[in-house]
Amino acid sequence: xxxxxxxxxxxxxxxxxxxxFSKDGKDFGVVESIQAEKIIAKYGPLTQDKYLxxxxxxxxxxxxxxxxLKEDGDYVKHHYKFA
Amino acid sequence: xxxKKIMTHDSRLADTAKPGETPSTLSAAxxxxxxxxxxxxxxxxxxxxxxxxxxxxxxxxxxxxxxxxEGSVGISIVYPADLDINQKKEWIYQKYQxxxxxEEEKTLKFKAIRMSIEELGKMLNEDPxxxxxxxxxxxxxxxxxx
Numbered sequence: 001x002x003x004x005x006x007x008x009x010x011x012x013x014x015x016x017x018x019x020x021f022s023k024d025g026k027d028f029g030v031v032e033s034i035q036a037e038k039i040i041a042k043y044g045p046l047t048q049d050k051y052l053x054x055x056x057x058x059x060x061x062x063x064x065x066x067x068x069l070k071e072d073g074d075y076v077k078h079h080y081k082f083a
Numbered sequence: 084x085x086x087k088k089i090m091t092h093d094s095r096l097a098d099t100a101k102p103g104e105t106p107s108t109l110s111a112a113x114x115x116x117x118x119x120x121x122x123x124x125x126x127x128x129x130x131x132x133x134x135x136x137x138x139x140x141x142x143x144x145x146x147x148x149x150x151x152x153e154g155s156v157g158i159s160i161v162y163p164a165d166l167d168i169n170q171k172k173e174w175i176y177q178k179y180q181x182x183x184x185x186e187e188e189k190t191l192k193f194k195a196i197r198m199s200i201e202e203l204g205k206m207l208n209e210d211p212x213x214x215x216x217x218x219x220x221x222x223x224x225x226x227x228x229x
Contacts, residue, residue, distance in 0.1 A: 033135065035133070035215065040215075052161055052214060079164045082159075082189055083159060083186060
């Protein structure tokens, strides 16, 4: 069964390089690549923070081209930051 | 005066070969190569969904270009946040005799030697807890980890 976001994002490649924001508006950089069930987001120009975010955490990909997550910034940082 | 055929970007794009046909022009060949490359990346992601496709490409390049490549890869393995990472660190040590560095309480980084695509596949089979593998293959062995 496809989730509402999977219906909205028919081609996951179109969110590559798009900005990612948490529920409370914190910036988590841009989408770097797409995995089967997760996306990789990177933040920072030189020493980059990287986040492994489940696709199921995405609640919206709006008309401005912004990927919005259902969790707040602290949750995203604690659970998804891996580098 | 011979008429010069003006090739626009669009006309080049339209000049594609059908599947199974030999490309009739160089531009069609280039487009076919690009399509094949993209299909290859998709296939790699389907077969090894937990591995960064850039790492797969790097490793394949060194494995095929330099048959005596010793499999030097600075590797990062990501585990779920709620897992005992020290147990995984011990497992990596037992398996590869390499001490790994813990980052963000869920990532193990170490410099692997004799790491091949086949070995990477085995590692993923043996440990289903692995969430994501990325890293950098290098031609010469170094002790630094990316």
